[in-house]
Amino acid sequence: MAEIRPLVALRGAMATQDCNACPIRHRAVCAKCAGAELDRLAAMKSYRSWAAGETIALEGDALPFVGSIVRGCATLTRSLEDGRVQMVGLLMPSDFVGRPGRTTAPYEVTAVTDVTLCLFDRQRFEALLIDAPQVASRLLEMSLDELDAARDWMLLLGRKTARERVATLLALVLRRAAADARPLRAELPLGREAMASYLGLTIETVSRQITALKRDDVIRLEGGGRTVLCDDLAALLIEAGDDGDGEMPG
Amino acid sequence: MAEIRPLVALRGAMATQDCNACPIRHRAVCAKCAGAELDRLAAMKSYRSWAAGETIALEGDALPFVGSIVRGCATLTRSLEDGRVQMVGLLMPSDFVGRPGRTTAPYEVTAVTDVTLCLFDRQRFEALLIDAPQVASRLLEMSLDELDAARDWMLLLGRKTARERVATLLALVLRRAAADARPLRAELPLGREAMASYLGLTIETVSRQITALKRDDVIRLEGGGRTVLCDDLAALLIEAGDDGDGEMPG
DNA sequence: CGTCTGCTTGAGACATTTCAATACGCGTGG
DNA sequence: CCACGCGTATTGAAATGTCTCAAGCAGACG
Numbered sequence: 319m320a321e322i323r324p325l326v327a328l329r330g331a332m333a334t335q336d337c338n339a340c341p342i343r344h345r346a347v348c349a350k351c352a353g354a355e356l357d358r359l360a361a362m363k364s365y366r367s368w369a370a371g372e373t374i375a376l377e378g379d380a381l382p383f384v385g386s387i388v389r390g391c392a393t394l395t396r397s398l399e400d401g402r403v404q405m406v407g408l409l410m411p412s413d414f415v416g417r418p419g420r421t422t423a424p425y426e427v428t429a430v431t432d433v434t435l436c437l438f439d440r441q442r443f444e445a446l447l448i449d450a451p452q453v454a455s456r457l458l459e460m461s462l463d464e465l466d467a468a469r470d471w472m473l474l475l476g477r478k479t480a481r482e483r484v485a486t487l488l489a490l491v492l493r494r495a496a497a498d499a500r501p502l503r504a505e506l507p508l509g510r511e512a513m514a515s516y517l518g519l520t521i522e523t524v525s526r527q528i529t530a531l532k533r534d535d536v537i538r539l540e541g542g543g544r545t546v547l548c549d550d551l552a553a554l555l556i557e558a559g560d561d562g563d564g565e566m567p568g
Numbered sequence: 569m570a571e572i573r574p575l576v577a578l579r580g581a582m583a584t585q586d587c588n589a590c591p592i593r594h595r596a597v598c599a600k601c602a603g604a605e606l607d608r609l610a611a612m613k614s615y616r617s618w619a620a621g622e623t624i625a626l627e628g629d630a631l632p633f634v635g636s637i638v639r640g641c642a643t644l645t646r647s648l649e650d651g652r653v654q655m656v657g658l659l660m661p662s663d664f665v666g667r668p669g670r671t672t673a674p675y676e677v678t679a680v681t682d683v684t685l686c687l688f689d690r691q692r693f694e695a696l697l698i699d700a701p702q703v704a705s706r707l708l709e710m711s712l713d714e715l716d717a718a719r720d721w722m723l724l725l726g727r728k729t730a731r732e733r734v735a736t737l738l739a740l741v742l743r744r745a746a747a748d749a750r751p752l753r754a755e756l757p758l759g760r761e762a763m764a765s766y767l768g769l770t771i772e773t774v775s776r777q778i779t780a781l782k783r784d785d786v787i788r789l790e791g792g793g794r795t796v797l798c799d800d801l802a803a804l805l806i807e808a809g810d811d812g813d814g815e816m817p818g
Numbered sequence: 819c820g821t822c823t824g825c826t827t828g829a830g831a832c833a834t835t836t837c838a839a840t841a842c843g844c845g846t847g848g
Numbered sequence: 849c850c851a852c853g854c855g856t857a858t859t860g861a862a863a864t865g866t867c868t869c870a871a872g873c874a875g876a877c878g
Contacts (some may be wrong), residue, residue, distance in 0.1 A: 394719070396723045397723075398723070398727060398728070400809075402727040403727070404722055404723040406722045406723065407719065419712075424719075448705070449701075451699075451701065451704070454704055454705065454708065455697070455704065457708060458707060458708045461708060461711045461715060462711055464715055465711060465714055465715050465718060466674055468715060468718040468719060468722065469644070469656035469674075469675065470646070471722060472646075472654055472656045472721060473648070473654040473656065475722055475725035475768065476725045476767075477648060477652040477768060478648070479834095480834065509856070509857090510858095511856085518725065518726030520836080521856090521857080521858095522836085522857095522858080522859085523833090523834060523835075525859085526858080526859080528857095529858075542842070542843060542856090542857080543856090543857065543858090560649060729865080729866095730865075730866070759824070759825090760825060760826095761824085769866080770867060770868080771824090772827085772867075773865090773866060775826055775827080776827080778825095778826095779827085792824090792825080792874070792875065793825065793826085
């Protein structure tokens, strides 16, 4: 991660981009709209970027926009007063940030890698929702997918062992990277701390389970533990406890 | 799993009811619609009831309808192949069951108490969504609320201690019962097994923590442990670990 | 009055956390 | 080029919270 690049371009508004060239055009909230609807969306959009590690919104803060992740990876976390933290969402390109109808963020939003968002002014977006059925319909579909993902994650948090949790996450990352090349290979977007936060474990337990999975020849590591290789995804999925279908957190 | 259907009046279709007299009219998916839209909804609705303990839909089963809970309490559960079970949703009156655009249930749906649903044929409901913006908008709103609730529950499952989990659930139930009478009193809709399933714990741990909370004078019990009393909700919320605002599972 | 089901209680086993130390990768500055 | 320091990851040993297994108890119902 953390490539070096002029901070100037990173932070301010970026040049408006042609939606048809957008990498998430067919998957984001705009996926199903076209013509006049798309024009209205394009007219209210703007781009903004955050560097890895930066906070996009604090728990309880005003969040004056909604938007789509164009590039990078962000997390949603909720925390207890004594400092315990649980990740409750992992946002990847095309995922939607913010909630129409609400002005404050119920969780902290953090950039894990460098992130670029395609922002929409919240009020104008809400107005659009009323008479742009394709946008509203796509947003509903995406929300229901996230709900399913959240519920799969509840099963993990409530019932899976540490080994199963780690295997589940690794399988997810490997599957998403999903080049058909063998062996499967993926660079982890999340460090150990973020993984622990996601999995409801401590850093140490995550580390131990990754080591154990390596020792048992289920996975291999490269690049100082930031890259995972897997020759036999089926074996990893067995370690994950369920067949592993369809899990994909939002 | 064997469908047992010995029960008589409970299962068949019930007489159609006037929507304006419906107890969930102003909270369910129909809340914001009126006039022609409401007429269309009313025209496709039917009622059906299940007795406490009955299965409404199995994991992976075809679910030919969507609908609203009119009366009673149902749960969504997901399970691992070796039998471990995690509840992932607790549905109360006005909550929505099923998902437009999907024909099979991703979780098992079970009646906890006697339950009555107001059903809509899935295909006709989907058609309605396209040109009934008030229904679509309300459904989006409800889905986003459920997503928030699911994420709060992820914090509980990932980071809270057994005592905090039990306190959180009891506070939720007491708050929902919410008669302003003091002391706060509520009959638990969930038995110990369902509570354990919800909280990611075992029955024994739930029982022990309830006993401990009683021993420490945070709550009192009546009716053989099925009714909870609380003189000091603030104290219970402290035990719950966070301030306890807004948590309400869907 | 016995049986069933749901709830409670106890004692020991076990997984994960906690606390502490060490190792690694990497950019910086001498 | 090496020494240093810093953040991140690994490993170890002990503490602890929850689970497991097993028994006992209470109320509901025939």
